[in-house]
Amino acid sequence: MSDARYRLIGSTASPYALKLRGILRYRRIPFDWVIMTRELRAATRHLKPMLIPVLQYPDGSHGAETTALAHDLEVRHEGRSVIPEDPAAAFLNDLLEDMADEWAVKALFFYRWWDPEDQEYVARWAGEEWSVFDAEPGSAEEAEAMRIRQVGRMPILGATQENRALLEESYRRMLAAFEPHVGMNRYLFGTRPSLADFAWYGQFSQLAIDPTPMRIMRAIAPRTDIWTRRLDDASGVEGAWHTLDRALEGAAGALLSLAGELYLPFLAANAEAYAKGAERLRIRVWGLDYTLSPFKYQVKCLDRLRARFAALPEDARARLSGSLDEAGALKILAGGTA
Template sequence: MSVPTVSSEGRYRLVGSTASPYALKMRAILRYRRIPFDWVIMTPALRAETAHLKPNLIPALRYPDGTWRGETTTLAHDLETRHRERSIIPEDPALAFLCDLLEDMADEWAVKPLFLYRWWDPEDQDYVSRWAAEEWSVFEEEAGSEAEREAMRRRQISRMPILGATAENKPLLEESYRRMLAAIEPHVGLNRFFFGTRPSLADFAWYGQLNEMATDPTPMRIMRAIAPKTDIWARRLDDTSGVDGEWWPLDKVLAGAAGDLLALAGELYLPFLAANEKAFNGGLERLRITVWGLDYALAPFKYQVKCLTTLRDRFCALGAPDRSRLEPVLRRTGCWPILAGEGA
């Protein structure tokens, strides 16, 4: 099979699947920023062409010069240096940091209930495996075939303990999903986003996860029952190329979804990252946390140690005035000690 080439000079080529929250995130960013690109579903030939990327995951972005790059956070920030128009990073450094924190929470935590719901119940397993088998060619079987569908189902179910989708962790993952929806639901609407009347990198990260959960059977029913505005908002973010808007000041941002999600970061996400770091650095087999009276245990991951280090580095890189502006809310939400490395 021949590999598609860049269709015209100056265009990017985004390779992914609509079953991937990270591919949807990247596609929505490119659409909003009006950066010329072609959307291509992953094929075995394209997977071979991107094999040098480590890890070789979707999405992969082919630049106009023919080079391939991956990892959506890195890609989003790199595109900021190459394309000035319609930035997705707030101009205020304090807000830019909060945007990074909320993006990271979407990428590294919101995906956990998504993975649990996708592969826990037979109804969801059947739905998602059929969908992914059509678009996510990682096996030798014919794309979309019953054999590939079953191979996908078995592969993902086998990864559930590795990614923490276990009976022990299920209550906390389900509760965190409900609390994430409760944080977002009162604040979103037509042209109302986390940091203003224009979408940010954090909005697109949450969109990627929420759009998948607005589609998969079990989390879809939950979302439509308790967060109907979020359900519509997540779908709208698929293409915001026609949206223009402004960034809000810090006080208005904190009164909205970003403020409520920041509280969840202090209660759940940053304690998880801190426990992961402590377990990894201490050579422990498992990290353990209890949040809202619910237990969570998982083998520590090196990548999420990097996530916490990056957040701390970005926090420390803020000027003293910006850290001072953020200190009251970060202390109130419990984020400050972990970000500042107090007691680490």
């Protein structure tokens, strides 16, 4: 590839935009960071679904969905990969990235739009940068429109009183998984960051700023708070991948346990409910209930993880299977139910 520049169109209020921005910075891929405007939203309206961020390639074409974009950049650019070389670790990287993108965001959405203090803070910020309303940019009317829009989506995304206890507990357990293991150049799979690190960074970048989850993070996970700020720009980080066993001794292993206890049972229950045409999925984790209408996209998430696990070389699958079984994840990934 030449040094022609990309353009990343996003918002500082988007965990996914900051995830991809962090990857581009770490990989030293030339790009310009641009906040979404009405004009840019109109120019990218052909992308379905319309997501933030949008990556404009040097040839002028556009792409969306950060996981697909990150893997496409791996093909287009050599060096400083965010995918571990060991296939077994690469699969675990896929699983932990998926959990950040699809579950950690639930805690983020809950905290962001539950309390009036958080609503007011984020609505002003996100309203101006997402450019989805006709009101004057930066106006009180725009902020209120954003607040009403997002609060109205809370039941759809499971941010309800019924689910509150599990969402709050899962946030605390996610922080606990990271806190003993992060630090200067200490990442999930070595002394260099992975795609999963950037996915978690994206979610934590917002949780570390929004008022309520920020206070929780700084009280119980101060090292994670600092790690999150450092990962915003890791362009100067050099490092190496750990062995799978060593990675599993740290945050990657702790997060795998959460995947087995919470995330994969959620995906399995979602897939089962969707297949049956049920109106609601229900799980009970740590003695706490969670219920939600099933989503087709998260059926695809589980299918994709199962396919990648099945496609692993036999030796890689064998090296990983013991840890997956201990975490309670193997049965679901192999095609069973929770």
